[in-house]
Amino acid sequence: MARTLVGLDVGSHSVKVVELARAGGKFRIARAAVVPTPPGAVVDGAPGDPRSLGTAIRAAFDQSGIRNRRVNTALGGRAVVIREIRLPTMPDEELAQAVRFEAERYLPAGSKDAAVDFQVLERVQEGQTTRLDVLFVAARREVVDSFAAALQGAGVTPEVLEVTSFALMRLFQEDAREGAVVLADIGADSTDLLVVHGGRLRLARTVPVAGNALTRAVAGVLGLETSAAQAAKEEKGVATTGPGSVADPASARIADAIVPVLGDILTEVRRSIDYFQSRWTGEAVRKVILVGGTARLRNLPALLADELNLPVEVGDTFRAASADGLDPAMAPVLAVAVGLALRGAEP
Numbered sequence: 068m069a070r071t072l073v074g075l076d077v078g079s080h081s082v083k084v085v086e087l088a089r090a091g092g093k094f095r096i097a098r099a100a101v102v103p104t105p106p107g108a109v110v111d112g113a114p115g116d117p118r119s120l121g122t123a124i125r126a127a128f129d130q131s132g133i134r135n136r137r138v139n140t141a142l143g144g145r146a147v148v149i150r151e152i153r154l155p156t157m158p159d160e161e162l163a164q165a166v167r168f169e170a171e172r173y174l175p176a177g178s179k180d181a182a183v184d185f186q187v188l189e190r191v192q193e194g195q196t197t198r199l200d201v202l203f204v205a206a207r208r209e210v211v212d213s214f215a216a217a218l219q220g221a222g223v224t225p226e227v228l229e230v231t232s233f234a235l236m237r238l239f240q241e242d243a244r245e246g247a248v249v250l251a252d253i254g255a256d257s258t259d260l261l262v263v264h265g266g267r268l269r270l271a272r273t274v275p276v277a278g279n280a281l282t283r284a285v286a287g288v289l290g291l292e293t294s295a296a297q298a299a300k301e302e303k304g305v306a307t308t309g310p311g312s313v314a315d316p317a318s319a320r321i322a323d324a325i326v327p328v329l330g331d332i333l334t335e336v337r338r339s340i341d342y343f344q345s346r347w348t349g350e351a352v353r354k355v356i357l358v359g360g361t362a363r364l365r366n367l368p369a370l371l372a373d374e375l376n377l378p379v380e381v382g383d384t385f386r387a388a389s390a391d392g393l394d395p396a397m398a399p400v401l402a403v404a405v406g407l408a409l410r411g412a413e414p
């Protein structure tokens with residue numbers, strides 16, 4: 068049997084794993100599972116407790132029935148920094164040093180021996196000199212080490228360790244081929260915002276506002292415990308444009324609670340678009356693609372489309388890999404995992 072492709076997305080709320088099988092020239096999701104991440108296992112976007120995280124990853128594999136333990140996985144959110152920088156041309160050994168030096172400036176002070184990976188995107192002629200556009204990703208060494216420990220504890224071998232943003236770029240590369248698109252991964256702990264333009268990453272930022280902030284708002288306004296607030300949000304939450312637009316009284320109260328938080332997310336999306344359009348004058352963002360569990364919030368695409376005056380859609384993960392028998396609502400939740408698995412499909 069041909070080898071399958073496995074993608075593992077470890078979030079602060081849940082661990083997702085998918086296995087893709089080739090079906091003709093296409094891919095099919097043969098197996099998948101989503102299991103809750105134990106409290107404290109992921110903190111500020113980084114693995115906090117490798118032991119309990121390893122147990123959760125193992126549980127995800129067991130539940131899915133996936134036997135292939137060679138996986139593509141990633142760090143993301145607040146655990147990583149992604150930037151494009153311009154440097155003078157220099158010999159390769161020096162370049163690696165220079166990128167590391169730049170990258171460490173973006174990490175918390177004292178992040179020596181950071182994990183840094185980079186790629187020269189382009190050589191740019193600037194007057195008489197040539198300069199290099201370099202894309203780097205960096206994470207603190209402790210973050211990478213504790214993630215590796217969690218994977219090892221789960222009995223999983225990372226074939227590829229990348230960043231979640233690249234998985235999303237890969238999954239939606241068709242959408243981002245012409246013009247610019249915003250990819251917004253609205254999870255639990257944080258929202259990752261990417262602007263992809265002509266296949267290149269123009270902006271990647273993480274803002275600490277997502278599903279947990281919505282849950283806290285519901286808990287506060289309705290006087291509920293966290294788990295009840297989360298359930299209420301998921302079952303009855305709806306993103307509304309104004310008072311009186313929801314008939315059901317419970318939904319209306321939840322809507323009132325979450326509107327300010329949605330406003331914060333909206334502001335961050337707008338800022339990202341403004342930043343891009345001010346640096347690449349004449350270019351416009353064509354559309355916004357939402358993924359992550361919070362993209363399941365009812366009416367969210369319509370609310371954002373209204374406010375941004377742009378098409379907004381929930382990412383169709385299952386276009387890249389068909390998913391017979393999976394709930395279509397799981398598409399945004401599995402986006403990163405599927406994008407990761409597809410890394411192996413490239414030549």
Ligand SMILES: Nc1ncnc2c1ncn2[C@@H]1O[C@H](COP(=O)(O)OP(=O)(O)OP(=O)(O)O)[C@@H](O)[C@H]1O
Binds near residue numbers: 079364
């Ligand atoms: N139907 C729904 N409506 C609103 N929110 C939902 C719904 N379903 C799930 N969510 C929310 O989605 C969030 C989880 O999303 P996701 O699985 O993408 O997070 P994660 O990847 O684990 O977290 P992060 O990437 O932030 O570390 C939770 O806050 C959850 O309450």
Ligand SMILES: [Mg+2]
Binds near residue numbers: 077252255403
């Ligand atoms: Mg996530």
